[in-house]
Amino acid sequence: MPSKINLHLSVGDLRPDGFHDLTTVFHALSLTDEVTVAHAEEPGVEVYGEGEQVVPTGASNLAWRAVEALAAHVGKPDGPANVRVVLRKGIPVAGGMAGGSADAAGTLVALAALWKLDIGRDELAGLAAKLGSDVPFGLYGGTALGTGRGEQLVPVLSRHTFHWVLAFDQRGLATERVYAELDRLRETGNPPRVGSHAPVVEALASGDPRQLALLLGNDLQAAAVSLRPGLRRTLRAGVNAGALAGTVSGSGPTCAFLCADAESALEVAAELAGAGVCRTVRVAHGPVPGARLVGDEHRPTPPQVHA
Numbered sequence: 128m129p130s131k132i133n134l135h136l137s138v139g140d141l142r143p144d145g146f147h148d149l150t151t152v153f154h155a156l157s158l159t160d161e162v163t164v165a166h167a168e169e170p171g172v173e174v175y176g177e178g179e180q181v182v183p184t185g186a187s188n189l190a191w192r193a194v195e196a197l198a199a200h201v202g203k204p205d206g207p208a209n210v211r212v213v214l215r216k217g218i219p220v221a222g223g224m225a226g227g228s229a230d231a232a233g234t235l236v237a238l239a240a241l242w243k244l245d246i247g248r249d250e251l252a253g254l255a256a257k258l259g260s261d262v263p264f265g266l267y268g269g270t271a272l273g274t275g276r277g278e279q280l281v282p283v284l285s286r287h288t289f290h291w292v293l294a295f296d297q298r299g300l301a302t303e304r305v306y307a308e309l310d311r312l313r314e315t316g317n318p319p320r321v322g323s324h325a326p327v328v329e330a331l332a333s334g335d336p337r338q339l340a341l342l343l344g345n346d347l348q349a350a351a352v353s354l355r356p357g358l359r360r361t362l363r364a365g366v367n368a369g370a371l372a373g374t375v376s377g378s379g380p381t382c383a384f385l386c387a388d389a390e391s392a393l394e395v396a397a398e399l400a401g402a403g404v405c406r407t408v409r410v411a412h413g414p415v416p417g418a419r420l421v422g423d424e425h426r427p428t429p430p431q432v433h434a
């Protein structure tokens with residue numbers, strides 16, 4: 128399953144249900160998690176890779192919540208009792224790149240195949256939205272305009288492959304805390320607000336990374352930087368290393384740098400890795416498709432999904 132960044136994230140008012148109305152442009156990246164689901168005697172979740180020490184393996188794991196949600200939806204109350212989920216994570220945990228959401232989306236797709244369900248992506252998207260605001264996008268991938276709390280999606284035409292460098296921070300940031308920090312900053316001052324999403328959509332259609340670079344914007348950036356002041360240095364370092372522009376990804380603290388092409392992305396990544404401003408550097412491209420089965424024709428069981 129793919130990760131995501133937000134090319135544009137406009138945060139509106141806090142709603143009575145505790146969520147904020149958003150207008151966002153999601154963009155799926157080639158940095159992925161892999162999910163394997165199988166029938167097993169001992170049910171549960173195993174986690175390997177990025178952040179394996181901090182990801183819960185119990186009932187609060189988003190992939191496990193997806194198993195329970197799909198079982199309840201299709202009237203298989205004992206369904207979870209013999210399912211095992213293995214997550215191989217490449218997406219930073221609590222990094223603002225929707226790794227948990229990707230795992231949930233991948234689990235829905237893989238489990239639908241394991242259980243041979245006749246269920247379309249749109250029906251899965253209804254379940255996905257209950258698991259988290261970002262989970263429906265994990266199913267569709269590509270580039271999409273998200274509204275509501277981020278779960279209402281319309282595809283956006285994107286003509287080009289864009290090349291990115293990602294800077295992972297030492298520790299994650301809890302999404303809820305970053306939204307709360309934005310509310311606090313707005314009560315006491317006037318943090319910057321991004322404008323309309325329309326120019327971003329035009330830049331995506333043109334396919335010109337230089338045009339897109341001028342338009343990247345995220346209302347949560349001020350809040351993430353307020354909680355993690357070192358991100359200012361990281362953002363500066365990426366641009367100094369030759370990126371066209373940098374932005375905090377979603378609620379952070381991962382920073383995403385748009386580069387002119389694949390070669391430039393490798394150069395920026397190498398220089399940024401040497402600058403000592405972050406834990407790990409990765410290159411990725413987008414847009415890529417959403418959660419999909421891989422290799423199932425070669426590997427009859429268990430179904431495997433790239434998130």
Ligand SMILES: C[C@@](CO)(OP(=O)(O)O)[C@H](O)COP(=O)(O)OP(=O)(O)OC[C@H]1O[C@@H](n2ccc(N)nc2=O)[C@H](O)[C@@H]1O
Pocket residue numbers: 133136145146147148149151222223224225226228258259260261262275276277302303306376377378379
């Ligand atoms: C900020 C964004 C931007 O795409 O992504 P991340 O940076 O987390 O990846 C999303 O809005 C995160 O979506 P997701 O991580 O699925 O959040 P959820 O589980 O639905 O909600 C977690 C918490 O975030 C806050 N929240 C989330 C979505 C939203 N539209 N308004 C909010 O205020 C709420 O406090 C909520 O309790």
Ligand SMILES: Nc1ncnc2c1ncn2[C@@H]1O[C@H](COP(=O)(O)OP(=O)(O)O)[C@@H](O)[C@H]1O
Pocket residue numbers: 181182183187188189190214219220221222223224225226227228230231299300302377378379
């Ligand atoms: N499968 C999962 N992968 C990662 N985190 C998970 C998962 N399931 C539950 N979580 C919890 O969700 C939190 C946020 O997850 P994640 O999706 O990685 O970040 P973000 O919301 O910043 O995009 C983590 O700190 C972790 O406690």
